[in-house]
Amino acid sequence: MKIEQMIKKYTLFLLLLIFASCSKQNEPAKSMEKDEAGEIVVVSTNDFHAALDRAEGLAQVITDLRNRYGQKMVYLDAGDQFQGSLEGNISKGKAVVGFFNLMQLDAAAIGNHEFDYGPDISNRITVEKGEDGMGALKARVSEATYPFLSANLISDPVISCEPGEKCNALGHKTIFEPRTILERAGKKIGVIGATTATSRYRTSPAYLAGATFEDLLPVIEAESKFLRETAKCDWVLLTVHAGLRYEKDGKTLMPTELLTMLQKMQPPFVDAVIAGDAHNSAVEVVHGIPVLQSGYGGKHVGVLHLKHSAGKTEHRFDPLISVPDMGVSFKVTEFLQLYRNKALQRKREALTVATAPLPLEQNKESACGNLVAMAVLDAAKQKGGANFALINAGAMRTGLPEGTLTYSHLFKFLPFDDHLVIAELTGAELRQLLEIAFSDTARVPAVAGLHVKLTEPVARDLNGDGAKEEWERNFIKDVRDGNNAPLNDQKTYKLATLSYLAEGGDYQDYIYERIPPERIHWFGEMMVRDIIAVYLKKKPELNPGDYYNKNKPNILMVSAE
Numbered sequence: 173m174k175i176e177q178m179i180k181k182y183t184l185f186l187l188l189l190i191f192a193s194c195s196k197q198n199e200p201a202k203s204m205e206k207d208e209a210g211e212i213v214v215v216s217t218n219d220f221h222a223a224l225d226r227a228e229g230l231a232q233v234i235t236d237l238r239n240r241y242g243q244k245m246v247y248l249d250a251g252d253q254f255q256g257s258l259e260g261n262i263s264k265g266k267a268v269v270g271f272f273n274l275m276q277l278d279a280a281a282i283g284n285h286e287f288d289y290g291p292d293i294s295n296r297i298t299v300e301k302g303e304d305g306m307g308a309l310k311a312r313v314s315e316a317t318y319p320f321l322s323a324n325l326i327s328d329p330v331i332s333c334e335p336g337e338k339c340n341a342l343g344h345k346t347i348f349e350p351r352t353i354l355e356r357a358g359k360k361i362g363v364i365g366a367t368t369a370t371s372r373y374r375t376s377p378a379y380l381a382g383a384t385f386e387d388l389l390p391v392i393e394a395e396s397k398f399l400r401e402t403a404k405c406d407w408v409l410l411t412v413h414a415g416l417r418y419e420k421d422g423k424t425l426m427p428t429e430l431l432t433m434l435q436k437m438q439p440p441f442v443d444a445v446i447a448g449d450a451h452n453s454a455v456e457v458v459h460g461i462p463v464l465q466s467g468y469g470g471k472h473v474g475v476l477h478l479k480h481s482a483g484k485t486e487h488r489f490d491p492l493i494s495v496p497d498m499g500v501s502f503k504v505t506e507f508l509q510l511y512r513n514k515a516l517q518r519k520r521e522a523l524t525v526a527t528a529p530l531p532l533e534q535n536k537e538s539a540c541g542n543l544v545a546m547a548v549l550d551a552a553k554q555k556g557g558a559n560f561a562l563i564n565a566g567a568m569r570t571g572l573p574e575g576t577l578t579y580s581h582l583f584k585f586l587p588f589d590d591h592l593v594i595a596e597l598t599g600a601e602l603r604q605l606l607e608i609a610f611s612d613t614a615r616v617p618a619v620a621g622l623h624v625k626l627t628e629p630v631a632r633d634l635n636g637d638g639a640k641e642e643w644e645r646n647f648i649k650d651v652r653d654g655n656n657a658p659l660n661d662q663k664t665y666k667l668a669t670l671s672y673l674a675e676g677g678d679y680q681d682y683i684y685e686r687i688p689p690e691r692i693h694w695f696g697e698m699m700v701r702d703i704i705a706v707y708l709k710k711k712p713e714l715n716p717g718d719y720y721n722k723n724k725p726n727i728l729m730v731s732a733e
Contacts, residue, residue: 210357210359210479210480210481211244211357211477211478211479212244212245212246212356212357212359212361212407212477212478212479213237213241213244213245213246213475213476213477213478214245214246214248214409214444214446214464214474214475214476214477214478215234215237215241215245215246215247215248215473215474215475216247216248216249216250216411216446216464216465216466216473216474216475216476217230217249217250217466217470217473217474218249218250218251218252218413218415218446218447218448218449218465218466218467218468219250219251219252219283219448219449219451219467219468219469220249220252220253220256220268220468220469220470221252221253221254221255221256221257221260221285221468221469221587222253222254222255222256222257222259222260222261222265222267222268223256223257223469223470223471224257224259224260224267224268224271224508224511224512225257226469226470226471226495226497227271227470227501227504227508228498228499228500228501228504228505229470229495229496229497229498229499230275230470230473230495230499231271231274231275231499231501231503231504232496232499232500232501233473233493233495233496233499234247234275234473235501237473237475237493238276243356243357244356244357245356246278246354246356246361246363246409247275247276247277247278248277248278248279248280248363248409248411248446249272249277249279249280249281249411249446249448250280250281250283250411250412250413250415250446250447250448250449250465251280251281251282251283251284251285251286251367251411251412251413251448251449252283252284252285252286252413252448252449252468253265253268253269253272253280253283253286254268254283254285254286254288254289254312255285255288255587255588256285256469256569256587257515257583257587258515258518258519258580258583259508259511259512259514259515261289261587261589262511262514262515263511264289264292264294264308264311264312265286265289265308265309265312266312266315266511267508267511268312269312269315269316270315270507271504271507271508272316272318273315273316273317273318274503274504274507276317276318277317277318278318278352278354278363279318279319279320279321279352279354279363279365279411280316280318280319280320280321280365280411281320281321281322281365281366281367281411281412281413281446281448282309282320282321282322282325282348282365282367282413283367283413283448283449284367284368284370284371284374284375284413284449286309286312286320287305287306287309287371287375287376287379287380288375288379288588288589289308289309289589290303290305290307290308290376290378290379291303291304291305291307291308292304292307292308292310292311293307293308297589298378298591298671298694299376299378299379299381305376305378305379305380305381306347306379306380306383313348319348319349319352319365320348320349320365321348321349321350321351321352321363321364321365321366321411322346322347322348322349322350322365322366322367323340323341323346323350323351323364323365323366323391323392323395324340324366324367324369324385324386324387324388324391324392325346325347325348325367325383325384325385326340326344326345326346326347326383326384326385326386327344327345327346327347327382327383327384328382328383328384330344330345330384331344331345332344332345333345338350340386340391340394340395341391341394341395341397341398342386342390342391342394344386347383348365349365350364350365350391350395351363351364351365351395351398351399352365353399353403353405359406359407360403360404360405360406360407361405361406361407361408361409362399362400362403362405362407362408362409363408363409363410363411364392364395364396364399364408364409364410364411364412364442365410365411365412366388366391366392366410366411366412366413366414367385367412367413367414368385368388368412368413368414368429368430368449369385369386369387369388369429370414370429371385371413372384372385373643373676373677373678373679373681374677374678375677376671376672376675376676376677377675377676377681378675388412388414388429388430388433389432389433389436389437392410392412392433392437392442393437393438396408396410396440396441396442397440400440401440406480407443407478408440408442408443409442409443409444409445409446410442410444410445410446411445411446411448412430412445412446412447412448413448413449414428414429414430414433414447414448414449415428415430415447415448415449415450415452415454415465416428416430416431416447416450416452416454416456416458416463416465417450417452417454418452418454425456425458428450430445430447430463431458434458434459434461434463435458435459437459437461441459441460441461442461443461443462443478443485444461444462444463444464444476444478444487445458445461445462445463445464446464446465446474447463447464447465448465450465451467451468451469452465452467453465453466453467453472453474453492455474455489455492457487462476462478462487462489464476464489466492467492470495471494471495472492472493472494472495473492473493473495474489474490474492474493475489475490475493476488476489476490477489477490518579519578519579519580519583520578520579520580521578521579521705522576522577522578523577523578523579523581523582523705523708523709524576524577524708524709524711524712524713524714525575525576525577525712525713525714526572526573526574526575526577526713526714526716527574527713527714527715527716528574528715528716529571529572529573529574529716530543530571530572530714530716530719531571532568532569532570532571532585534565534566534568534614534615534616535565535613535614535615535616536616536727537616537618537720537725537726537727538618538720539716539717539719539720540568540571540572540585540618540719541563541565541568541616541617541618542618542620542719542720542726543704543714543719544563544567544568544586544618544700544704545561545562545563545618545619545620546561546620546719547703547704547707547708548561548563548592548620548668548669548670548700548703548704549561549620549621549668550707551592551668551698551703551706551707552592552594552666552668555592555594555695555698556594556666556693557594557666558594558621558666558667558668559621559653559665559666559667560602560619560620560621560622560653560665560666560667560668561618561619561620561621561667561668561669562605562606562609562617562618562619562622562667562668562669562673563617563618563619563669563670564609564615564617564670564672564673564677564678565615565616565617565618566615566678567586567588567590567670567672567700568585568586569584569585569586569587570584570585571585572585572714577708577714579705582701582704582705582708583701586700586701586704588672589699589701590670590671590672590699590700590701591670591671591694591695591697591698591699591700592668592670592671592695592698592700592703593668593669593670593671593673593674593692593693593694593695594666594667594668594669594692594693594695595666595667595669595674595684595687595691595692595693596664596665596666596667596687596691596692596693597664597665597666597667597683597687597691598661598662598663598664598665599659599660599661599662599663599665600661600662601683601686601687602651602659602665602667603648603651603659603661604683605667605680605683606619606622606624606648606651607646607647607648608634608643608644608678608679608680608682608683609673609678609680610624610626610647610648611629611642611643611644611645611646611647611679612642612643612678613647616727618726619726619727620668620726621653621654622651622652622653622654622726623651623652623653623654623656623726623727623728624648624650624651624726624727624728625648625649625650625651625728625729625730626647626648626649626727626728626729626730627647627648627649627729627730627731628647629645629646629647630645630646631644631645632644632645632646634682635682643678643679649730670700671694674692674694
């Protein structure tokens with residue numbers, strides 16, 4: 173009995189210790205920061221992509237920062253909150269918005285993936301006649317306790333504002349709020365939101381009907397001037413879903429949309445930029461403007477200190493804060509339980525067993541990409557026939573591990589709700605489509621039934637706008653079918669592909685806008701991810717060697733003659 177009583181007492185002691193530890197995490201932290209008069213502290217996230225498995229860890233970090241900085245803290249997000257988890261997709265973003273409501277987020281830029289859920293209809297993302305392609309996004313915006321901002325997402329055709337309408341500083345009617353003004357520590361803080369103009373090529377046109385994107389520079393300059401001179405803000409911040417990327421050396425900045433805008437910006441400048449879209453982390457000063465980009469997937473949180481001193485603006489970056497894989501936040505756990513329960517049963521569904529890992533390699537041919545292309549081609553042959561398949565590299569976001577593969581692994585691999593499309597294209601049309609698809613060497617598409625030879629690029633101006641853009645480059649030297657026969661320009665072929673591409677994503681609108689609609693066949697009931705699930709279930713084992721042999725590649729780089 174004495175031993176049992178000792179065990180009970182020891183167990184009770186441990187439980188009390190754990191409870192006390194958890195309770196302390198929710199107590200206001202005593203600030204260790206020196207009180208800087210006039211300072212504000214900008215806390216940032218970006219490209220969360222519905223990473224709700226990290227929600228408690230992120231909540232713990234945000235709570236700690238809020239306890240430390242109190243009224244000095246401004247929490248901004250640079251967009252792409254949606255798309256990336258089963259919990260997020262099943263709820264069409266409702267679970268994600270509810271989570272950020274709990275985090276007391278101050279404002280978020282609208283990212284390109286915020287449009288991915290289409291109409292405000294459960295279990296469907298295709299847009300039918302008369303439906304609003306932004307219906308789901310607008311519903312989530314109405315539920316958010318923080319504003320979703322985009323000053324450069326405007327009506328199409330461009331319309332001047334009427335009194336009471338949402339309006340950017342150029343006088344153009346916007347779809348969502350262009351800015352918000354906050355009060356922190358006695359200071360007036362203006363926050364501008366913006367979205368990369370490349371979203372027009374990376375989002376289904378059906379989701380953007382009645383809207384277009386203005387270039388960032390003129391809009392941001394006008395917004396900054398308005399907030400400084402008219403609204404009399406003490407601080408002007410920009411949260412923008414556009415980012416900084418680095419060259420291969422990991423240090424030199426690449427010429428991106430955001431970098432170009434900041435280098436050209438005329439005063440009055442914004443005081444700081446919270447950036448997104450590019451999934452790498454970046455802590456930089458461009459043209460005197462501090463830029464903070466904290467990675468993706470809720471893995472890191474950025475912190476930037478700003479203060480006025482002797483008539484000048486000073487800034488200081490803290491090291492990026494790593495978010496723990498697990499954290500304690502009872503209110504977050506309680507809120508997410510419903511969404512997690514809905515997703516759990518599907519996540520556990522076993523599909524097959526991989527004999528070795530299939531790593532994600534977007535910059536070259538891989539077993540991952542070929543697996544998807546072959547499975548899609550196989551499904552398309554059963555739905556009326558297809559000769560070839562084309563899958564964009566961006567559709568795939570992780571590799572597949574060795575061992576038992578579940579639907580959870582598959583969802584992380586293919587997080588987007590694309591469905592099957594079969595397009596009838598002449599050989600000439602198909603070749604030009606492939607030229608556009610292979611114009612980005614950093615993201616090489618996957619093909620099935622085709623052999624593509626690449627060589628040095630040829631610059632072109634396909635659309636006649638006077639600029640030879642990257643998407644117009646031609647790397648293709650030769651294209652042949654599975655029997656090694658060259659494409660016949662006059663012959664009609666059937667291409668199995670994804671709805672994202674057929675709707676104009678990745679610049680493929682240049683081709684599809686020229687194709688009669690009766691030659692494009694949509695299978696909205698056939699989600700590509702589910703096509704792959706069915707395909708894998710038919711295989712007791714998944715052998716990467718069956719999908720890529722370096723001695724017999726589908727895609728080959730050859731030297732120029």
